[in-house]
Amino acid sequence: MIDYFISHLWQLWALISLLCLILELTNGDFFILCFAIGGVFAAVASAITDSFVVQILVFAAATILSLIFFRPAALRWFHKDGEQRKSNAEALIGRIGRVSQTIPADGYGRVAIDGDDWKALATGSQAIDTGSRVRVVSIDSIIITVEPVADARQ
Secondary structure (H helix, E strand, O other): OOHHHHHHHHHHHHHHHHHHHHHHHHOOHHHHHHHHHHHHHHHHHHOOOHHHHHHHOOOOOOOOHHHHHHHHHHHHHHOOOOOOOOOHHHHOOOEEOOOOOOOOOEEEEEEEEEEEEEEEEEOOOOOOOOOOOEEEEEOOEEEEEEEEEEOOOO
């Protein structure tokens, strides 16, 4: 088996690249992707030369160059909003949901947003009936504050 990999070293580099691509799917910051790019270049180098040292040098050089040039460009391209990008619970603010359990005046009800059911409090002292469309105006821990949506287009 070792003799096989020695004579077909490009397959080992391709396997390393594939594993790095799979790991990148769990991460998403384009760091591990640079190692996958290095593996692809090393696989090409193994088709040209049998020297393992040359292949390692090509792998290292391609990975470092990817980290220096490709990763910053990819981060700028795919994360254009940068610091302004909302994530997690902050992304709920402004979203439209449907009341799944009546929200009484000065009490708690439930609102469904994208399949998640949130404990909700209405703005002001008005009750909101089940089935009404509401907009999230704020979030405090696991409780969202909502207001009724007046315009049907929203």
